[in-house]
Amino acid sequence: MRIRLNINGKDYESDVEPRTLLVDFIRDVAGLKGTHIGCETGSCGACMVLLDGKPVKSCLMLAAQAEGKKIVTVEGLSEGGKLNAVQKSLSQKKALQCGFCAAGFSIMGTWILENEQDTDYERVKSDLAGVVCRCSGYEPIINAIVEAAKNERKD
Amino acid sequence: MKAPPSFDFIRINKLNEFYENVDRYSSPLIISGGTVAVLMLKNRVIRPDVVIDISGIEELNVLKKDKEKNEVFIGSNIKLHELKSILPDDSASELILKAATTVGDIAIRSMGSVGGNVCLGDPGNDLPVALAAVGANAVVGSREGIRTVPVSECYVKPFKTVLKKGEILLGVSYKMLYGYRTSYNKFFINFLDHYVGIVAAIAKVEGISIKDMRMAVSGEAIGTTVKIDLAEFSKIDEINAIKDKLNKFVNERSMSDDRFGTVKFKKKVLLTLMFQAIDEVLKA
Amino acid sequence: MSERTEKFFMGKGSFVDDIQLPNMLYLEIVRSKKAHAKILEVKGGLTAKDIPLTLTSTGESYRMGRNYEVEPVFAKGKVLYYGQPVAAVYDKDKYKARDLVESVEIAYQELKPVLSIEESLSSSPIHENRKDNIVARFEIGKRFSPESEVKVSDELYMERVLPNPLETRGIVAYYNSGKLNVWISTQSVYSIKNGLSKILGLDPAEVNVFQADTGGAFGSKSAVYPEYVIACYLSMKTKQPVKWIESREEHISSTRPGRGAKAELQLYGNKKGKIEGIEGKIYVDVGAYADDLSSTSPSWIGYQITGPYLIENVYIEGYSVYTNKSPLGPYRGAGRPEAAFFIERMIDKFADQIGMDPVELRLKNLPERPFQSPTGLKVLPSKSFFEEGIKSINYSELKKRNVGVSFGILLPAVFGGESAKIKIDEGVVKVWLGGNAHWQRHELFVKRILKEILEVPEEKVVLMNGDTTELQKGIGTWGSRSAITAGNALYKAAMLLKEKAEKMNINSVEQLLNSDLSAEYYENMQLDPTMISFLLTAAVAEMRDGIKPVIEEVWAYYDVGEPLSEEAVYGQITGGLLMGVQEVLSEALIYDSKGKPLPETMAATGIAYSINAPKYHVKIKTFGRSNTPHGAKGVGEAGTVGAPPAAARAVEKLLNKRVNKLPLDFDLLA
Ligand SMILES: Cc1cc2nc3c(=O)[nH]c(=O)nc-3n(C[C@H](O)[C@H](O)[C@H](O)COP(=O)(O)OP(=O)(O)OC[C@H]3O[C@@H](n4cnc5c(N)ncnc54)[C@H](O)[C@@H]3O)c2cc1C
Numbered sequence A: 001m002r003i004r005l006n007i008n009g010k011d012y013e014s015d016v017e018p019r020t021l022l023v024d025f026i027r028d029v030a031g032l033k034g035t036h037i038g039c040e041t042g043s044c045g046a047c048m049v050l051l052d053g054k055p056v057k058s059c060l061m062l063a064a065q066a067e068g069k070k071i072v073t074v075e076g077l078s079e080g081g082k083l084n085a086v087q088k089s090l091s092q093k094k095a096l097q098c099g100f101c102a103a104g105f106s107i108m109g110t111w112i113l114e115n116e117q118d119t120d121y122e123r124v125k126s127d128l129a130g131v132v133c134r135c136s137g138y139e140p141i142i143n144a145i146v147e148a149a150k151n152e153r154k155d
Numbered sequence B: 001m002k003a004p005p006s007f008d009f010i011r012i013n014k015l016n017e018f019y020e021n022v023d024r025y026s027s028p029l030i031i032s033g034g035t036v037a038v039l040m041l042k043n044r045v046i047r048p049d050v051v052i053d054i055s056g057i058e059e060l061n062v063l064k065k066d067k068e069k070n071e072v073f074i075g076s077n078i079k080l081h082e083l084k085s086i087l088p089d090d091s092a093s094e095l096i097l098k099a100a101t102t103v104g105d106i107a108i109r110s111m112g113s114v115g116g117n118v119c120l121g122d123p124g125n126d127l128p129v130a131l132a133a134v135g136a137n138a139v140v141g142s143r144e145g146i147r148t149v150p151v152s153e154c155y156v157k158p159f160k161t162v163l164k165k166g167e168i169l170l171g172v173s174y175k176m177l178y179g180y181r182t183s184y185n186k187f188f189i190n191f192l193d194h195y196v197g198i199v200a201a202i203a204k205v206e207g208i209s210i211k212d213m214r215m216a217v218s219g220e221a222i223g224t225t226v227k228i229d230l231a232e233f234s235k236i237d238e239i240n241a242i243k244d245k246l247n248k249f250v251n252e253r254s255m256s257d258d259r260f261g262t263v264k265f266k267k268k269v270l271l272t273l274m275f276q277a278i279d280e281v282l283k284a
Numbered sequence C: 001m002s003e004r005t006e007k008f009f010m011g012k013g014s015f016v017d018d019i020q021l022p023n024m025l026y027l028e029i030v031r032s033k034k035a036h037a038k039i040l041e042v043k044g045g046l047t048a049k050d051i052p053l054t055l056t057s058t059g060e061s062y063r064m065g066r067n068y069e070v071e072p073v074f075a076k077g078k079v080l081y082y083g084q085p086v087a088a089v090y091d092k093d094k095y096k097a098r099d100l101v102e103s104v105e106i107a108y109q110e111l112k113p114v115l116s117i118e119e120s121l122s123s124s125p126i127h128e129n130r131k132d133n134i135v136a137r138f139e140i141g142k143r144f145s146p147e148s149e150v151k152v153s154d155e156l157y158m159e160r161v162l163p164n165p166l167e168t169r170g171i172v173a174y175y176n177s178g179k180l181n182v183w184i185s186t187q188s189v190y191s192i193k194n195g196l197s198k199i200l201g202l203d204p205a206e207v208n209v210f211q212a213d214t215g216g217a218f219g220s221k222s223a224v225y226p227e228y229v230i231a232c233y234l235s236m237k238t239k240q241p242v243k244w245i246e247s248r249e250e251h252i253s254s255t256r257p258g259r260g261a262k263a264e265l266q267l268y269g270n271k272k273g274k275i276e277g278i279e280g281k282i283y284v285d286v287g288a289y290a291d292d293l294s295s296t297s298p299s300w301i302g303y304q305i306t307g308p309y310l311i312e313n314v315y316i317e318g319y320s321v322y323t324n325k326s327p328l329g330p331y332r333g334a335g336r337p338e339a340a341f342f343i344e345r346m347i348d349k350f351a352d353q354i355g356m357d358p359v360e361l362r363l364k365n366l367p368e369r370p371f372q373s374p375t376g377l378k379v380l381p382s383k384s385f386f387e388e389g390i391k392s393i394n395y396s397e398l399k400k401r402n403v404g405v406s407f408g409i410l411l412p413a414v415f416g417g418e419s420a421k422i423k424i425d426e427g428v429v430k431v432w433l434g435g436n437a438h439w440q441r442h443e444l445f446v447k448r449i450l451k452e453i454l455e456v457p458e459e460k461v462v463l464m465n466g467d468t469t470e471l472q473k474g475i476g477t478w479g480s481r482s483a484i485t486a487g488n489a490l491y492k493a494a495m496l497l498k499e500k501a502e503k504m505n506i507n508s509v510e511q512l513l514n515s516d517l518s519a520e521y522y523e524n525m526q527l528d529p530t531m532i533s534f535l536l537t538a539a540v541a542e543m544r545d546g547i548k549p550v551i552e553e554v555w556a557y558y559d560v561g562e563p564l565s566e567e568a569v570y571g572q573i574t575g576g577l578l579m580g581v582q583e584v585l586s587e588a589l590i591y592d593s594k595g596k597p598l599p600e601t602m603a604a605t606g607i608a609y610s611i612n613a614p615k616y617h618v619k620i621k622t623f624g625r626s627n628t629p630h631g632a633k634g635v636g637e638a639g640t641v642g643a644p645p646a647a648a649r650a651v652e653k654l655l656n657k658r659v660n661k662l663p664l665d666f667d668l669l670a
């Protein structure tokens, strides 16, 4: 079937099987490789994208379900090659190690900055409950997002 | 790699289109948010000939408040994360909201619908427990018309509900309750990613008299959502008798030692959660 | 700012699944659904008939001439574990390849699986050519006749745990104009190159291995696995590029887990708390096939059983045994956490038995002078370190809570040494390490060392992914070794480069960056007691919701030698601590009664999420520098060594019930 998806403001259209997963459309059809596959079952958040502004796990959706919606992937967060506040903070604070979880945490972190009233440590910690990082023990990531939110408030 | 088997895909925007289409296929699968449905497809435990995406049916994407009947109807397509901003502020809704906000993580709540949560029949699902406790009904539609079933009677066994082929959950409805205390507790274990027990309770207490009290339980220890009748108790100083009844309920359930733990452990978990719930809803 | 992570935010990483080549074929493996069975017939797919090869042992701790059963690429005649490759299918469309898995029919005749160490010792051999299920037997230390006042006995067990890096394993193989080119997510391009060329019978000069960005490993990406051989074989046959990406389900059934170790120990001492000896047996369940590392694992655990302590009498018998489970591999710590868990849990029990404070008892048993254990392990005195640490974590206050404390050592796996290459290329200083990077810390220490010696600014230094065409010889990244071994090689390569520059009268950084100088250095290394770091870990447990034990807070007071970058060391430590804590509470690979892994998803393996993270209190210390030019010690595995015994003790105090088995048996709560 023909599917047209709007990803990071751009339309991608292709003839794909109805069973095509959203994550595979993003990676293989649109060629955006920043969205990763970690677990395939909704356990890890490596495949996280924003769908009409809401965080979703693209391994648990069919591409066909996303038609007519606006998708933002990790690539879409950094405008004109400049990292956004969350990404900058994660990077400056060296919060990540292997970096495979970068998409999940930047998507969730960005959503937190834009949607949460409180952005204290405990809130951020519980908001991140669906994204796995096997390397860091989470604290460096939580701190980086809390810090990004603080700086954002100041501005 | 996990990939779904092949199927046809149709997207439906009107309820009657659903009824027209569903009969044309032999093994249709409804998806709303798709979280679990897509997972089951990827695991190839189901092989539908068609996947029917109902998320576009606007009639199922509504919340109706009927002041006269004092009733709320939550349409199936409403996403779990939306409930927070649209549910009324009565006690029944409060309990339902407590359950909804503990589902998965933010992404799962953004994707997952009320209908999907109610129709799956996984003993780890949250809404059914709260809905059963408040006495909600499932509103089921089909070509023949609409029938309602108490949510507490919807579950036959794990992953098996009373819904038949050609039927669709339109939503759930319940009476608004005011001045109740609510409690929602569950015991989660990371290993095997499961809830051993889930307990929802709601009670109205005036002075020392209990005007109304209801409880429902689920989780792997129990297997399906079960309502526990506590109507016989009318005084808060009967708390020991209440706990005796719960004890008896738990001890009479048939359980076995399995991957989720020993019978001894499961009983301990259920009773701890139930006693906590009773203490919370009855405390002055 | 770190360029390495920046590219991941831009989606510019190059993980193995990101590699797309024209005409690529997707490989899928058809795996055994039985843990132990005769294969009566296989219809369809590539099988052992097409690729009758057997793996050789490479990777971590590779030694020659051992007598054990090595895994065949495809099961031959029998399957010996659930998830063992039986056949392979492929297609140019990845979904079609997945569909083809279902076209392969396998007929089995089921046999009774051997699923525990106990069953292994009492059952007939799963390998018909052997007389029993024992892979190897070891004697560590020296027999002694205990005459002590106090005898403490216990049986301890650490369950299998999956490495579960966020990125699973994967490979792209392309045989093109007489060369086998391999892109792979790995801890060592060298063990992959050596292994593949040996197994496939190729001249090593024909095999090029390039490291893709590597999304974590924790031990799982050092060895050569059957799928790699199959991918290469298929590319050689079709002359097309072949990609294989592991699913999480396959990771659970078929990637090598770690731990699975049991000890039956007796600790001897006097009523004043002096430990006089330790003896007993250590068993390791290596699964269906063995390699050098797994077969010798009991002896490696036994070697370090005395930890930082002075224990004069040690006698351990070690056994590695076969079971019908996936072959064992290293998991973050690989033997070190097992040794620490065993000795530390015995010491706590000893303290309880004589009514002494467990920390006091520990301090009492540290050596005053360098000590050589009967196992051969040499440790330096560490009393002042641990005394300081105890003060630093405020133990006298912590004692009022449900606290567990562990003392530990971290032995870096420096054997084999390491190589490094520096090449100046169009104004950029490119660096290759034999132990290739898969996380930030490498990049940070590389920049720091080069800044120190060559004065080149950090932004001009790029750490390249492992590449056998650039740097011919190397070992790998594991066993807390890189900072020491690769750091050492890089330091010396930088000195060589500096010498060259001086000879050529290059005396400014600008001139250096305009040159095309390069230098390469390799050095073998031996473990030296100065390289061993000391670890003090504490954990506090609390009961949540009246029934659920959690670890609320963790303290780590860790000696890392000269830290190369505190920030990055910090994340390594918290990451390891969380894994260690979770191993106590819920992380495990457990099988059903037929030998099928119980967890079906990543979440179900019990890994930690953000909400499980305790509050960390980390102090990074330098308790002496190592005997290397840059003074570093290991750190990568510190948390997984220190946390389990501390957390287990904390839970034990909370429940007032002995915790001698990991993960926690929830029946203890009932
Ligand atoms: C990682 C993860 C964590 C989760 N955690 C939780 C949790 O903590 N608690 C919890 O309760 N659930 C949890 N879930 C399960 C699930 O996501 C939720 O129950 C969600 O609400 C399902 O909604 P959905 O719209 O995605 O359902 P879908 O996947 O679309 O459908 C689920 C099932 O319901 C049927 N169905 C859906 N709508 C209708 C309808 N209107 N009429 C008839 N049948 C219908 C489908 O055919 C399918 O069988 C989790 C899932 C994942 C993947």
Ligand code: FES
Pocket: A036, A037, A038, A039, A040, A041, A042, A043, A044, A045, A046, A047, A048, A057, A058, A059, A060
């Ligand atoms: S890959 Fe989608 S949640 Fe893990």
Ligand code: FES
Pocket: A096, A097, A098, A099, A100, A101, A102, A132, A133, A134, A135, A136, C166, C215, C216
């Ligand atoms: S940095 Fe490796 S998974 Fe997060």
